[in-house]
Amino acid sequence: MTRDPHSSHDGPLAGRPVSDSQTEMTEIVFPNDANPLGNVMGGRVMHWIDICAAIAAGRHARTPVVTAHVDQIDFHRPVRIGGVLSIKASVNYAHRTSMEVGVKMWSESRANGERSHVASAYLTFVSLDPDTGTPRPVSPVIPETEDEKRRYRQALERRERRNANRKRQDAT
Numbered sequence: 001m002t003r004d005p006h007s008s009h010d011g012p013l014a015g016r017p018v019s020d021s022q023t024e025m026t027e028i029v030f031p032n033d034a035n036p037l038g039n040v041m042g043g044r045v046m047h048w049i050d051i052c053a054a055i056a057a058g059r060h061a062r063t064p065v066v067t068a069h070v071d072q073i074d075f076h077r078p079v080r081i082g083g084v085l086s087i088k089a090s091v092n093y094a095h096r097t098s099m100e101v102g103v104k105m106w107s108e109s110r111a112n113g114e115r116s117h118v119a120s121a122y123l124t125f126v127s128l129d130p131d132t133g134t135p136r137p138v139s140p141v142i143p144e145t146e147d148e149k150r151r152y153r154q155a156l157e158r159r160e161r162r163n164a165n166r167k168r169q170d171a172t
């Protein structure tokens with residue numbers, strides 16, 4: 001019999017809708033966040049992405065979480081000092097103790113409020129037992145909308161690709 005990956009010592013964990021993990025942050029780019037060209041630094045963008053994603057993963061898991069993996073991040077456009085950034089994250093899919101979080105960042109035009117895509121990323125977080133610090137099972141994700149169902153399916157495919165890459169790396 002295959003063991004339910006979402007079970008704890010107390011039995012199966014109840015599913016949690018994606019809406020439980022949805023997280024939105026707004027940041028303004030200060031001089032301290034910028035490179036000598038006056039644009040936000042990639043490292044600062046990654047920091048905000050990691051924080052927004054960690055909050056989303058923690059909202060789903062209701063435990064401390066750690067970043068285990070970050071997929072490729074592309075920076076689509078520069079953002080000047082004074083620019084306003086909006087960051088959204090939610091859990092796409094949860095396996096046994098790990099979760100894939102999708103994050104998207106936009107810059108907002110002060111003149112007309114229009115949003116432009118700055119960066120996107122997929123991150124894998126692992127839920128930890130607060131007492132032992134070891135990986136702890138999480139609830140399954142319940143995708144409700146068509147977009148959430150698509151992200152769930154695509155997250156499963158990415159998980160398979162990541163696992164295959166890790167196996168290849170471990171073998172070398």
Ligand SMILES: CC(C)(COP(=O)(O)OP(=O)(O)OC[C@H]1O[C@@H](n2cnc3c(N)ncnc32)[C@H](O)[C@@H]1OP(=O)(O)O)[C@@H](O)C(=O)NCCC(=O)NCCS
Binds near residue numbers: 097099
């Ligand atoms: C993430 C961490 C807790 C995993 O511990 P581990 O002993 O490898 O645990 P396991 O082998 O039992 O794996 C636990 C889960 O993590 C996943 N995982 C572990 N390493 C991973 C990686 N590099 N990429 C994606 N998932 C990973 C496993 O697939 C597993 O998922 P599942 O339970 O949903 O199937 C551990 O590697 C760690 O603490 N890393 C440092 C995390 C950290 O400090 N991050 C901050 C930035 S450095």
